[in-house]
Amino acid sequence: MLFEDEKTNSEIAKMLHIGETTFYKWKNNPKFIKAQHEYAVYQFDSALPLAVKTLIEILKYGKSDKVRLQAAQIIFKRAGLFSDNGNPELDKAKQRKAIA
Template sequence: MKSREDGRAVLHASQRLAAEMLATNDIHQKTMQQIANEVGIDIRTIYRWKQDPDFIEYQNDIAEKVMTSFLAETYNILRNIVRGSDSERNKLRAIELVLKNQGRMTDVQKVEAKIEDDRSNEAIDAEIERLKKLLGQI
């Protein structure tokens, strides 16, 4: 196996094909044996490749690209739900997802903090005087 400039291995064509098929297997829905047969390798080879960091990285890269192209389809479906759903609940949920995705709607969280200060009034007064002196030196 060759090595690239960055030290990572260059995958063979059969490795790339197997990784691409695995990354998009939700579309093809093939068994591991079917993928191995199409690539022309033994099924054990696929399991061995699935342990290879370079193979995993390439498969993940393909999966990311597929998801990026899937994003446009997802937005179309959300728009269709907003415009055409008979269910008000489905419309509102789709609108909420769109607004959250665009950063225009966030969940509100209430944060409470209880600060305890066990210093005496004299200690606090002394701290105030010390800070006033520091400010006077500036």
Template structure:
């Protein structure tokens, strides 16, 4: 890890606390074994785990760092292998979509067409709200030819 990347709660801990975080992440050590290795009391380990917010945040950061370093590239390689060799066209498509999402090129809720439609909908809803407000305050003229139309039928219309 580069020095410039050494930021966040994990790197604010003492060396002993960082060692405890690593040992806890490995999951093969008891609190007693960690305390013996670090030459401290077992109750101190419990206290760090329960009461020390920085220690708790550091554990989360360390877990994220490990996952990013070890598993993300393997997952990407597996997804890419599906794009290249899956027998099902749907599996290949889903794998390709996953890669685009992970690369930040595609989101679940946004495409240019969808964004334009959302803007049109918001503008139409604003116009309707304005017209209704004017109707309630009497600002609409009697000769106003604006007609609200519900062009989307619902179950009652059928």
């Protein structure tokens, strides 16, 4: 419930039939924090296929050259084929060159 961010701390405590003080103690417990982190990693891992599919669709069907170029750069960076050592002026020049 905390990860989904749809309920307040008070609402979650009421749903669990515990006091807010107990809830805050749980939230600050290292085991709880670790479990919450593990859940976040699980959620990100499960969303990865959709994120990759979306990125590829943007690369193919993006509404502008700039958007498609940005998608291509992300893919190249993640594949280790593109360095991020540039500066804003160099990056703009690379974008103009790629679009041309």
